[in-house]
Amino acid sequence: MQKTIEDKGNQKAFNPAPVTDYMTPADKLITFKPEMEVMDVVESLLSNKITGAPVLDSRNKLVGLIDDKDCLKVLFDVAYHNQPVHNSSVQYYMSNVMKTIRDNANIMEVADTFLTTKYKRLLVVDGDGQLVGQISRRDILHAIKDFNDSLE
Numbered sequence: 263m264q265k266t267i268e269d270k271g272n273q274k275a276f277n278p279a280p281v282t283d284y285m286t287p288a289d290k291l292i293t294f295k296p297e298m299e300v301m302d303v304v305e306s307l308l309s310n311k312i313t314g315a316p317v318l319d320s321r322n323k324l325v326g327l328i329d330d331k332d333c334l335k336v337l338f339d340v341a342y343h344n345q346p347v348h349n350s351s352v353q354y355y356m357s358n359v360m361k362t363i364r365d366n367a368n369i370m371e372v373a374d375t376f377l378t379t380k381y382k383r384l385l386v387v388d389g390d391g392q393l394v395g396q397i398s399r400r401d402i403l404h405a406i407k408d409f410n411d412s413l414e
Contacts, residue, residue: 276409278368284405285386285395293318294328296353303352304333316385316393317356324385324393326356362387365394369405372397 292315294303307313307330314329332355339350361381363372365388372384376399386395 278370279405279408281363281367281369281372281386281397282365282395284369284401285397286401287395288393291315291393291396294352294356295319296325296351296356298352300328300333300336300350300352300355303328303355304336307333314383316360316396317352318393322393324360324362324387324391326353326358327360327385328352328356332357360385362391363397364389369402373402376402 292306292310292312294306294315294317296317296319303315307315314327314332316324317326317328319325335355336350361375361379361384363375363384363386365386367386375381375384383396383398385393386397388394
């Protein structure tokens with residue numbers, strides 16, 4: 263006896279939203295300059311309740327990322343190397359290893375990247391490599407909620 267397959271005609275098809283629907287646009291991002299003092303970054307991360315931000319050069323070209331983990335190195339420089347914190351610049355602590363994703367990607371591609379890498383945020387760039395925004399794991403949670411809400 264064969265089982266019949268239920269008709270799921272009323273099930274809504276999942277159409278993944280573009281990354282641009284959920285990212286924070288570049289003009290709303292907090293960014294840092296390589297020559298800034300690292301303690302200014304620490305204070306900004308704390309006061310803005312964020313964990314990291316892109317680093318842009320004087321021409322607004324993306325050159326790195328600095329996050330809370332990078333800033334933890336300050337503690338060791340002070341404790342073990344007797345290095346004064348006020349002389350330390352962002353370029354010394356920032357990472358130039360950052361994960362970018364194109365602005366024409368969709369949230370499925372973003373979620374896949376988050377599932378298969380250690381990254382917690384992706385910098386969204388256009389075809390010229392210019393920063394257009396940032397998307398985080400939390401932003402993808404908003405996309406999941408929105409999709410679920412649309413089913414009700």
